[in-house]
Amino acid sequence: MSSTIDVGTQPTDDQRILRMTINGVQRRGIAEPRMLLVDFIRHELQLTGTHVGCEHGVCGACTVRVDGEVVRSCIMFAVQAEGAQIETVEGLAKDGELNVVQQAFRQEHGLQCGFCTPGMLLATESLLAENPDPSEEEIRDYLSGNVCRCTGYVGIVKSVQAAAKQRSQA
Amino acid sequence: MKPAPFKYAKAETVAEATALLDQHADDVKVLAGGQSLIPLMNMRLARPEVLIDITGIDELSGIEVNGALTIGATTRHVEVLRSNEVRAFAPIIAAAMRHVGHVGVRTRGTFGGSVAHADPASEIPAIVIALDGELTVAGPSSERTVAAADYFVSTFTTDMEENEILTAVRFPYPLDRARWSFHEVARRHGDFALVGVAAVAEVDDAGVCTRARIALSGVSDVPVRATAAEELVVGSTIGEVAAEAGRLAERQIDPGSDFHASAEYRKEVARALVTRALNDMATKGEAR
Amino acid sequence: MAIQETLNTGLNIQPEAEADAVLQRRKYIGMNVLRTEDPAFLTGRGKYTDDVHLTGMLHAAFLRSAQPHARIVSIDKTRALALDGVIDVITGEDLEDTVGPFSTTVHRPEVETVTRAILNSKVALYVGQPLAIVVAESRYLAEDGVDALDVEYEVLEPVMDAEKALEEGSPLLYPEMGTNNFAHIEFQRGDVDECFERADHVFKKRFHAGRFMAAPLEARGVIADWDASGELTVWSSSQVPNLVRTYTAGPLGIAESKMRVISEGVGGGFGMKAHIFDEEVLIPAASQRVGAPVKWIEDRYENLAASLHSKEVIVYLEMAVQDDGTFLAFKGHYIGVGGAWPAHPWTSLIDPLPAASLLPSFYDIEAVGWSIDAPMTNRCPLGAYRGVGWTPGHSARETMIDDIARELGIDPLEIRLKNMIPDGEEFVTVTGMKYDGGSYSASMLKVKEMIDYDGLRQKQAELRKEGRYIGIGWSPWVEPCAWGSEVAKANGFAAEFFDAASVTIEPDGSVTVTTGCHNHGQAHYTTLAQVTADTLGVPFESIRVIENDSATAVYGTGTYASRTAVVAGGAIMRAGSEVRDKIIRLAAHAMEVSPEDIDLAEGKASVKGVPDKVMTMQEIGMLAYYGGPNRIPDTEPTLTATRSYDPPETYSNGTIVAIVEVDIETGKVHLQHIAACEDCGTMLNPMVIDGQMHGAIAQGIGGGMYEDLAYDASGQFLASSLMDYLYPSTTEVPNIEIAHIETPSTVTEGGIKGMGESGTIASPVACLNAIADAISPFGDIKIMKSPIGPNDVREMLRAAAAGSNGSAPATQPADVETRLSQQAEGA
DSSP, X not given: OOOOSOOSOOOBOOOEEEEEEETTXXXXXXXXXXXXXXXXXXXXXXXXXXXXXXXXXXXXXXXXXXXXXXXXXXXXXXXXXXXXXXXXXXXXXXTTBOOHHHHHHHHTTOOSSOSSHHHHHHHHHHHHHHOSSOOXXXXXXXXXXXXXXXXXXXXXXXXXXXXXXXXXXX | OOOOOOEXXXXXXXXXXXXXXXXXXXXXXXXXXXXXXXXXXXXXXXXXXXXXXXXXXXXXXXXXXXXXXXXXXXXXXXXXXXXXXXXXXXXXXXXXXXXXXXXXXXXXXXXXXXXXHTOTTOHHHHHHHXXXXXXXXXXXXXXXXXXXXXXXXXXXEESOOTTOEEEEEEEOSOOSSSEEEEEEEESSTTSOEEEEEEEEEXXXXXXXXXXXXXXXXXXXXXXXXXXXXXXXXXTSOHHHHXXXXXXXXXXXXXXXXXXXXXXXXXXXXXXXXXXXXXXXXXXXXXOO | OOOOOOSOOSOOOOOOOOOTHHHHTOSSTTSOOOOTTHHHHHTTXXXXXXXXXXXXXXXXXXXXXXXXXXXXXXXXXXXXXXSTTEXXXXXXXXXXXXXXXXXXXXXXXXXXXXXXXXXXXXXXXXXXXXXXXXXXXXXXXXXXXXXXXXXXXXXXXXXXXXXXXXXXXXXXXXXXXXXXXXXXXEEXXXXXXXXXXXXXXXXXXXXXXXXXXXXXXXXXXXXXXXXXXXXXXEEEOOSOHXXXXXXXXXXXXXXXXXXXXXXXXXXXXXXXXXXXXXXXXXXXXXXXXXXXXXXXXXXXXXXXXXXXXXXXXXXXXXXEEOTTSOEEEEEXXXXXXXXXSOOTTTOGGXXXXXXXXXXXXXXXXXXXXXXXXXXXXXXXXXXXXXXXXXXXXXXXXXXXXXXXXXXXXXXHHHHHHHHBOOTTSEEEOTTOOEEEOOOHHHHHHHHHHHTTHHHHHHHHHHHHHTTOEEEEEEEEEEEEESOOHHHHHHTTOOOOOOEEEEEEEOTTSXXXXXXXXXXXXXXXXXXXXXXXXXXXXXOGGGEEEEOSBTTTSOOOOOSOXXXXXXXXXXXXXXXXXXXXXXXXXXXXXXXXXXXGGEEEETTEEEEXXXXXXXXXXXXXXXXXXXXXXXXXXXXXXXXXXXXXXXOOOEEEEEEEEEEEEEOTTTOOEEXXXXXXXXXXXXXXXXXXXXXXXXXXXXXXXXXXXXXXXXXXXXXXXXXXXXXXXXXXXXXXSOXXXXXXXXXXXXXXXXXXXXXXSHHHHHHHHHHHXXXXXXXXXXXXXXXXXXXXXXXXXXXXXXXXXXXXXXXXXXXXXXXXXXXXXHHXXXX
C-alpha cells in the first residue's frame, strides 16, 4: 500500500545545524541525527560539566534540564532538543557565586570525586522546584535515578535538606 | 556505545507519520520518548535505518476524561503522574506510574511508548490489561481499536503492523469507586518488576465482589490476567478467598528463569502478591 | 601438609616516627575543614579525561571478543577500512615489532609468571578481550568501523568452574604452562592439628564470595599524544599515574623521562584504577602509529565486561571451637577465581592472599593454617577493589562465626567479645601481623549502645510473634592499611612500597606541596593541606597541594589501599619538619635570637616574649630566595624539602552492624539501618572520614545484596549493562550512622592509621549476617554465598522448610586436607 499523503520531510541522515538555548545563551552546533544530546553538549558546544556514565539511561550522570524537566541527555538525540531551553551545571552559579544548592553540597560533603555531582545538582534543583520541603523519603525517591558511587548518599541527602532549609528561609 | 547511523524525520501529523512508516516499512522505528529505544540503539541491539519522531504531533499528546479516560500516546509519564484527572478516574494508574523508572525517565518516556514497547515486566502494560484498556492504532489508511487482550503478542511484540502507530490508550470505565491494589517486587526501586500485580475489584453493599481484574507482570512474555483467581473472587467475599486465589494464580502461570529470579521464585511471589493485593482490597481498598 | 613460611618472619622493620611534635601544635588536624576541591566540581569544571580535547585528535574503539575461549581464525579489515572516516585498524600482528609484552607476577617462589602479548588477536580468553583497535575521526565512526570488522572464531571449550580448572584434564587457557593454576601457596603457624584434636567442635563451611567490581561512575579513559620529538603525554583515568609511566614505558620502548602521565580528574577509582591496563599501552601505540593524538573512552559495557572484576574467592573454612565458644584454631583454603590473566601488576592473588593472610583477624587463636590456589578461568581478569580479598575472607569467616554462635546458642556479639584480643595494646597475631593498638572490643560495645542492642533483640522477639522478621548482623573488622612494604609483606606481597612529598615555601611565603599519591575524591588537597599547615605552622589557606600529574608532582606510587593519610601525610610531616627547621633558623638568624626562641605559628615567626619582633612568611621567603648575604651563610636559597615515607605495619579497626527486615513471602530485604564505629587513630578530617565510611559501606551493600558479575556455564557474561549490574541507589542505602574512637597508632607518624576500605570489607557480611539472623527461626540457615538477593532468600527458606540445610549448596564440604590431597593427586 503506497501513501497518498504529502510527506513534508523525508528522513535523512544529513548533518544539520541545531539551535538551542543553553543556560540562557543561544548556541548553535552541527550534528547528524544519531548524535546524542550529551555528546552535542560536551563535544560540539564544549560544555564538559555534563558527564557520561553509562550511555543507557541508568546512572544519571548526564542529567540536564530540558524545558524545565530533568532528562538523561545520553538517551535523547540532540536533534530532539532543537529549539529547547537547556540548563546544565555551568549555569547554576551566578556572578561567580555558588548557588544555595551548590553551597549546601559543599557544606554537607555531598560530593567526593565530583563525577555524579552535576547531575545530582540539576536533579536537586528540579526536586526543590517541585517540592520545596521534601521529606527524606521524598528526596531518596526523587534522586534514586542518580547514582553516586562515592558518598553512600548520606552527604547528598543532607545537602538537599540543607538547601531546602536555606531556600525556605530566603 | 554509540548508535549506528540512521535517517531521521519528525512527523507533524499522524497521517504523515504513518505514510513515512509505510514508505520505509522495511526497517523503521517510531521514536517517541526513546527511553527504551535509545538505550537499545546505543548498544546497537536496535539499529533501524529510519526513525520517525512522533513527539511533534500535537494530537497524540494529552489526557481527556469523558466518561472514559483517554491518554494520548505521546503523553509523558510525568504528565500522567501529575494529572488530577487521572488520579480521580483511576488512582491505580497514578500508583503504578510511581514505579515506572525514575524521574529522569518519566519526564521523557511516554505512556503509549511504554505500551507499544510491550515489555512484559513493565508496569503500564499490566495496567492496560487490568483495566481492560483499548488501544487506538492508526495506519496509513485507517484507524482501528484493539482490545488489550489482543494487543500484546509476546515480548516486545504487539498486534501492530510496521506502518501503524499507537495513537491513544482508552480506559473505558471509571474506577473511582473500585477497590484497587498495585504491588511489585523489583531488585531495586525503579527497576523492572520481577513480578508485579495490578488488581481492581468492585464490591457490592453486602461485601461481595461483583467484578475483578488481576493482571500480573514479569511472569510471561506478555502481561497476563489471573483469570482463575478472578473467577474465584467474583461472587465471594474477597478476604475469604485471597489465599486460595493466590494459589490459583500461581498454578496458572508458567514463568521463565533468569539470573535475577528463578521460575519457582516468580510463581511463589505471584501467589504472595495476588494474595496481598486481594487482602488489601478486602480491607482498605487500596495500597501502594 | 607442607609448611612454608616464605614471608612475614616477624622481623619486619619498624621505622621510628620522627615528627611527633606536629600533633602538639595541631590546629587544623582533626577539624572538619571544607573541601578545597569542591568549587571546581560544583561548577562543572572538574577536568576528567574525556574533557580533554586536543587539536587533530582521533578516536579509538575496540573490537572485543564475543567468545569466552576461541582461536581467532581471521579478522578481515576490508569493510572497516573502506568506511569514510576510519583511519586505521590495528591488530596484534601490527604491534609485534613495537610493543613488548606484559610479564605479571608476585615475587614469591610459589608464583609462576604469566607473560602475554598486550594485544592478542589470535586467541580470545574472555568475553570482552580486546582483539583489534579501530581509529577514526569520531567515536561514532570508530564504532562503525568495529561493526564492519568480520571475525571468524574457532570456539574452544571454556574453563568456567574454578575448582574444576584445578583438576588434571581441564582445558587450559595457556597450554604451554601445563596448568591453569599460577600459584599454590601454603602457610601454617602453631600446632593446628593439636588444636583440632583437642577441640570440642570442628565446624566446616564452604563460602563462595561473589564477583563484583568498583564500576566507578567515570569509566576508564586514555588519551595519548606521542609527538614528533618522541615525547609521549598520556592522560589516563588512573589512581597511579606514576606507576602507569613506570609499567608502560618498558613495553612501549620509551624512557620514563620522555613520558608524562596526567590523571587530573578521576571520577572514582576504588582500587580498580590502581592497575596498569592494556589500553594504557595500546592507545599510545596507536598514537605513535597514526601520528596523531588518540582518545579512547571506556564505555559502560567495556567497563563491566572488560576492565577488572574483583572479590570472587571460594573459601573452605574449618574452625576448632570449645563448648564455651572459645576459638582454638582456624584453617582455610582459598581459591581465587581468576580471569584470563593475572591483572597487572597485582595479579588475582590480591583477593585470596590478603583473605588468607587475615584469617585470624583479631581473634586470639592458638594456630592457623591456610592454602591458596589461583586458577585462571575464561572470565575478565580479577584485581583489586576497595578492601581487596579482605572482603571475601571476612565474609566467609564472619558468616561462619554467626553459624557457630547459633549452633552453640551464644549471642553473636558475646562470642566475638570472648575471643577478641585486648584493646589498646600492641599485639602480634598468630600469623605474625603486628597490630599497633586498637579498640576491638570498645568499638563493638559502642555500636551495641548506638543501636540499643538489648532493646532491639526484645523488639525482634515481639515482631516475630506478629510474623515480622528483623535481623541484626554484626561485623567487626580489622583493616591492614597504609600500604607500605611491611604491611604488604604481612599480607603476602614481597615488594617495596613508599610514597614521597615535597614541601616548598615559595618566595611570597605561600606553600606548595606535591605528593606521589593521587586525589580522586578523598580530599587530599584539603586533608594534606591540614597536615602541612600544622607541620609548618602556617595558615591552611596559604597551601596548595598538587598531585595527579607525573610532571608536576614528585614521584610516588599513587593512592590505593588506605595509604595516603599515613604515607603521604607522614612524608609531608617529615619534609615539612625539615622546612620548618630551616624557616626557624632563618628567622632566628634575621632577628638575632637563637632558634629555640622562635615561635612559628599561623605563618608568623615571632620571638618568644617579644610580641613586636615578628617576621611574616613572605619576609622569610624573600629573605631565603633573594636575601643574598643576609641569609645564613652556607645555606641554599630554596626553602624546600622532599622526603619519602614507608610506614610500619598499621591496622585500623571498627564495627558495622546492619539491621534488616525480611519479607518472608517475597524474600525482599529491607535494609533499615547501618550503625558503625571506626577507629583510624589520629583523624585528619572527620567529615572526610565519615564520607569514606558512608561510601565504602554503600559499596559493600552492593556486594552483599545486589552486584553480581555473573557468567553462565558457557562463559557468556550476564551483567553487561547497568540494567543487570545493580548499583545501590538512594533507595537501597539506608541512613548510615558513624561513631569514632581514636586510638592513635603506636608506630606511625602522627599516630595516623589508614582508612577508607573498611566499609567495603565489613558491610557485606553485616548485611548477610542480618539476613540470616532475621530468617533463622525457619530452620538451619547458613549463608554460603554472596550476594544474597530475594531469590536466594526464598531458596534458603524453601530448603529450610524442606528440613535440609537452609543454604545452597547443601553438601558438607570435605575437610581442607582431604581437598588438598585430592588436588595433589590430581596435579
